[in-house]
Amino acid sequence: MREGTFSSALHDPRTAVVLGRWLGAALLTCFLTGLFSHLVQESPAWLPSRPVNGYRVTQGLHVISGIAAVPLLVAKLWTVYPKLFEWPPVRSVLHALERLGIAVLVAAMLLELLTGLFNTLQWYPWPFPFRQTHFWLGWLATGGLLLHVAAKLPQIRTHWRRARRAARNTGTTGTTGTGPVEPQRRAFLTAVAASVGLVTLTTAGQSVPWLRSLDLFAPRRPDLGPQGLPVNRTAAQAGTTTLPADWRLEVGGPHPVRLSLDELARLPQYEAELPIACVEGWSASARWGGVRIRDLLALAGVPAGTALRITSLELDGPYRVTELPAEHARDPLTLLALRVNGEVLAPDHGYPARIIAPNRPGVLQTKWVTRIEVG
Structure with a gap:
């Protein structure tokens, strides 16, 4: 990799950790509500009939968190993608296994979110059954995420707090030749948060009645038909x-x-x-x-x-x-x-x-x- 190829100061662990927190929360919410949805479609005897809006809330939250995860995943991948071009690509057996695990994790997340989005459109341009495939991809993505967090836990702990505290722990200055990192990071994270908020507000109205007037980009309008x-x-x-x-x-x-x-x-x-x-x-x-x-x-x-x-x-x-x-x-x-x-x-x-x-x-x-x- 040529020096200076990835010059942005935002390709750093602190930014990746902050985005990882947000993305992890969205994916965990999406996984748990999706698992519940998969189970209740089998008409289990344990499912209560009250509250009457129970499934409406959990399934709405499932789709809302899945859609919100899309811009978060894109931002996260942008932050860490220079790692894909490290040289040498494999330094040891352990490093090879780590990179393989990351490849599986990213592929599973992308497929899970993509197939979920297509399902909201009722468009299935593939030969395999959606429900079973989506279910197992969810387990694969969640399991891969947990293993990734375990492998990166020392780095996550170091950069969990604000950059100035992380800088004291790592001995870095928190600045680049173009100016302080933290203002750039705040601006970037604010832009990501705004994009997630915009996507959520303009799609959640298909399941949240009081957001229906903002339902501009959701696949369905609940009052049409x-x-x-x-x-x-x-x-x-x-x-x-x-x-x-x-x-x-x-x-x-x-x-x-x-x-x-x-x-x-x-x-x-x-x-x-x-x-x-x-x-x-x-x-x-x-x-x-x-x-x-x-x-x-x-x-x-x-x-x-x-x-x-x-x-x-x-x-x-x-x-x-x-x-x-x-x-x-x-x-x-x-x-x-x-x-x-x-x-x-x-x-x-x-x-x-x-x-x-x-x-x-x-x-x-x-x-x-x-x-x-x-x-």
Whole structure:
């Protein structure tokens, strides 16, 4: 590497440590909320039905922290990239292993954030399944990050505090030939923080209602779509545009029943204000009306505390059949929804009937329901 090739004083450990703190916080938040999201998409029995906005908050935070991590990762890589051009490239076996670990860490982080961003757009230009790949990349990136922190811990401890304290510990002056380092660092870090704030403010509105007016660059607007709600999977995509003439809701149990739409309409009707919160990060609240699931179970002689299997009319797809845990089944807010915001469900929102339950991912709020049975 030629002398002076990387002349900026900001290619230094102190700047890298500060950015690493910010990036580490964003990635850890993204990993933990993403792990939670992955687990709850399996309808675990331990997931409570309250608070009703629980998944909306955790998944919104997952996408917000993932998007915020992008400019932080770019800034961090800019700060440390001269290390990639050190000569000789490998000085020992230990040094080779360290560089290999950094290469794996950077690749995993870039792929994790890139695939996550593409998922918010519902664009999958790759042959592998997104959900499983994203899950394991998350573990790989987090594990690599923890190993990297362990390897660099002495340097991190030295430069954790302000530069003038670090200078006393290392014997450096904290200045370059072009002027003091610390003012340059403050300006650079301020610019990075401002870019992260700008990206967050202009995208978080897809899940944070009070930021909706600033939602300029998020992939989705939660107030746009049929009946004022977005749609991920349309009736045309699901093959449910034509309702069978003999459609009946089948409720299995000791006394199974088959109910037409008219018969469902004659049952006691309830309303609930609940959000649809999707894994892509957007969420929107609506007023849903219909029949309580626990009332349907009572008609079929099924005990209220019973886990259920919900089957959709859609022809295929990973969520054609879903599980409804016992706690959600007995919750009075869990409905077989027939209406949204006072209108009969549009086909894209699940006509003739769909599940709506509190604290549940949108992919599990099954549309075009045709059968409910004991799970």
